[in-house]
Amino acid sequence: MLDTSTDNAPEPVMQRPENWPTVGVSVVIFSLQLTEEERRLSVLLVRRDAPPFAGMWALPGGWVHYGEGLEQAARRHLRTKTGLRPTYLEQLYTFGQPGRDPREHRIAVAYYALVRNDEHELSAAPEREARWYSVDQLPAPLAFDNDAIISYALWRLRNKVSYAAIAFQLLPPTFTLTQLREVYLAILGTKIDPTNFRRKVEASGTIVPTGARVEGGAHRPPQLYRCTLSPDQLFTGPPS
Amino acid sequence: MLDTSTDNAPEPVMQRPENWPTVGVSVVIFSLQLTEEERRLSVLLVRRDAPPFAGMWALPGGWVHYGEGLEQAARRHLRTKTGLRPTYLEQLYTFGQPGRDPREHRIAVAYYALVRNDEHELSAAPEREARWYSVDQLPAPLAFDNDAIISYALWRLRNKVSYAAIAFQLLPPTFTLTQLREVYLAILGTKIDPTNFRRKVEASGTIVPTGARVEGGAHRPPQLYRCTLSPDQLFTGPPS
């Protein structure tokens, strides 16, 4: 985030007055990436090419235009910088400590997003180098206060996944119960009893079997499920 | 919030450029107010004296200065506009819809605060008319999107009070279990079994009897309890 170089509209960066804080958005994009026979919870980082923190990894993001909504700005930067159009995007927290940007006082409205594995074409024209990093193998110092932002996003995700039905956002439209359980494993890091997991998630009514089965496995073919919730129903309370 | 008239530092309001959004803070201050033998959950509103929405009631707040932290700005506006110095202040959400201020694109970082009943001296010199309103008797249209902000703050408070020990913030340092139960009643609106409430809150270990008792009541004198948690322990996860 917080790059002054590329953006869609002409932005008079240097003409910005010094006496008022400016506003940007940063997005923690979560996804499951396959590493050595294991799905790992990962976040997408982009490498900065301009100072400050040139060459370091940072969260994607950028300015908020005049007349532009915050979520709208977040989606725009994701689209132009990573090519992603996440279905789940939620505001996380607003970081406004004056020292977080060495150049000037910039406020960052942080969001977090969940994207499916099959949406992972990282843009037709990614403007800058982008990489998925496993959340427990992040590059050592990140730009700005992005370590704190990611930590908090992880905390929120781990909390929310245990009471809200958002895990589906990391999977394709149809999935097996084992896949869904592995999502919880990747996020929470704790093993879950397959038996009780099935009962719990079936009783919640948020998923329903499609009737189809997975062929080709080495063992008994599992059922395919799909989520019954519309995207609107995923948001538990926050406003527009 | 969002008044352009009075503030501490000289603020070149009219020189602010049109092409970037500006940033303010708004605070939903919760308190228990006694109305007809009943404690009611109330929020503090101030009357606007300048357009837009002149004469209407609004949340206290104002600009964020350059080099000033967000929470710091929230506390400053509370201090100067209402005289309150709340012990509990937590960021709520950031509202950035372009249309929320008819004059210009202003982003509001909303906070919510809990204040005790004995801190209710509403400032030695309140710069503007301020009043406590019961949350279910708010004045009809509030300025800006303040209705939405209060609704969301209420939602958050009701959620949080059921899993975090923050109800004490609305009571004096020592209190009876009945008083504490009435806080939950005022916030949640649901009656609670005194028996089970006692057990639950005692088992949690967050309160401890002081040994003292309340004299002068018409019946058996209850014990006085006090909270064992330091203010730091009240925050469950969010960053600095």
Added chain:
DNA sequence: GCAAAAGTGTTGAAGGTACACCCATGT
């Protein structure tokens, strides 16, 4: 004594964990 609030004990329903067990498929 009586009313009212403080405080205790017990029961039963609900939910969750652990685990033994059966089912279906490829090799």
Added chain:
DNA sequence: ACATGGGTGTACCTTCAACACTTTTGC
């Protein structure tokens, strides 16, 4: 046949809502 993951049944434990009951004060 058998290994492996899919799927079912059940017993146990913890938590919590409900409610009857006892205690302590002022009048």
